[in-house]
Amino acid sequence: MELLLQLTVNGIALGAAYALIALGFALVWSVTGVFHLAHGGVYVVSGYVIYLVAVQLRLPLAVAVVAAVAVAAALGWGIERAIYEPLRRRGAKSLTLIVSSLATLIFLINLAALIWGTEARRFEDFAVIRGRPIGPAFISGVEIAMIASGIVLFALTVAFLLYTRTGRAMRAVADNPAMAAIVGVNIRAIHSITYAMGAALAVPAAFLIGLQHGLNPYAGMFAILIASAAAIVGGVGSVAGAALGAVLLALAQNIGIWQLPSYWQESIAFGVLLAFIVLRPQGFFGAQAPGKGL
């Protein structure tokens, strides 16, 4: 039981971090209908911006996080304005948008590799929270931060969508963009805000996962794989489902090897994804297609 508890703790913590990446991805997918693979590139760049400011420039961590949020938001906004919007104006199909997003992801990953190199970079120890035992298991400070930031940012995102004017407009656009436009919602502005907000949500995940595993430009590929899988498991169009899907995938990754050899770890996680696609294609809470509600 000690092992099962430890694997559960590890899974929940990692799932909370994955949830932050998936949250931003699902938000963009729901509101704009774009399968935003470039989100993985934004995730990578965010981590390196924190590294640049906090480690290379030796400025306070808070400054680094604020800088990373600003850069990520600007990048998300910029991708929409410079790439997706012009393509949409020219009547590009969704497949064209996916290909352009994939190209942007690869570009950002290679840009990070060009600037910071491909060797792993390590954050200094920013441990402000000490790890502690939970019965026979142990939770590290980084894992506590992952769970705490996952819960807080998920709650803030949901509250934003439910109770703010902009959040309600985002839901309206997700539900029916044509109707939203008729009632005066500025679709262009809402899209831009959504990309910026989704990108900003990746920053804490990039930092916390970076603290645990180090920074590597190619981590963006795995991050977007997990985020998109979580969004599918959670249900197309559901932000809450994406967060839950991320936790489920991480738990499957960890608990799945309780009684099995560990080389099955990734197979188990993506087996869960396959099972959902085949048996419950709408996921946990999903509408049938993007743009049908959050």
Add this chain to the structure above:
Amino acid sequence: MFTSTRRTVVAALAAAGVAIGTASAQAQTVYKFGAMLPLTGNAALSGELERQAIDLAVEDFHASGALPGARFQPVYEDMAANPRVAVPAIQKLVNVDNVPFSLIGYSSVTLAAAPIAERAKVLLLNSGASSARLAKASPYVFNSIPLADLQAKVILWHAVNVLKMKRIAFYYRNDDLGNDLIEYGEPYAKKIGATVVRMESFTPNAPDHKAQLAKLRAERPEAVFVVAAGNETGNIVKQAREIDFRTQWISYAGYENINTLTIGGAAAEGGLYTVASLIGPDGKLFPAAEAFYQKFEQRYGKPREKVDYVAPQFYEGARLYMEAVRILVREGKPVSGENLRQAFLKIDGFESLFGKTKFRPNGTVLKPIALKTVRDNKFQIVKVYSVEEVSAMPD
């Protein structure tokens, strides 16, 4: 007589011409050789040290004047510690650069490159990989580094017989190196009286080890034999510390990676591992090793504590190649892969960084093995097992 004299003169002139031609050719002879290094990816920091070590070896050889007129020119190819990248790299060296010889490292990479090199009769000198399978990889693969079965034997023997640790676990990368080491290490540990409490593996370059470490922790092993490469060891010991998993890490030469210190930090302290020893029976560095470290620091500003175990291996590898070329030039033979194989077997009395180096017919070497640890964030020697002591340990 006249005819005879004329013939003599013509012969003398021809001989002089040949001699002048040879001298002239010698003055311009460029010996290219390959160096397949991890210049990108997780092991790029080591790759950079290796590149610098090879450059230094070439500079030192030229400065020594051991082969006047010869210019050695390394051709660097990035193999990213990845066999898929290595295959086009070796093909380029063989087909485009036409090198007769290449330095190489990483077990999977060397095993992937070996058949291509063998077909082209290009000799590979492994100076950074440890898989026991390399001993039988190809007649065109020589190993200037003691292979992992030897390193594993010494560290396991030390853990069980000196440290009296009986509960051993294994954590290894799921590739040729890891699988070969486990194939050898698990029965060996049992043979010398240990209990193998758990064996777990991980995908090469995987960043997250927490689940496997939790499984290892549950068995409360006294020692964990970790087989990792590049920055993996640092990540593993760091993540183990994060879940409060405290054990004696034991390993092979892969532990001595600069990332083990930078990423692992305090969690890497106390880990024990084995490497080919640069320390002589008098407890001091062999003179050539001392000279290497001094020149390396002078040339690149990197103190010896920050230089991992592979850089001197590649320096030695490049010097061995140049020594083999010198033997062939002396014998008047062309520098081909086949002739280099024969020349390597003739190397004797070479001023090695590791004492005397002599190749065995199967392309492996036997050298003293150092037991090392991390203390005060530095790689430090604990003990040196001589060739005789290593030979006395049960196989």
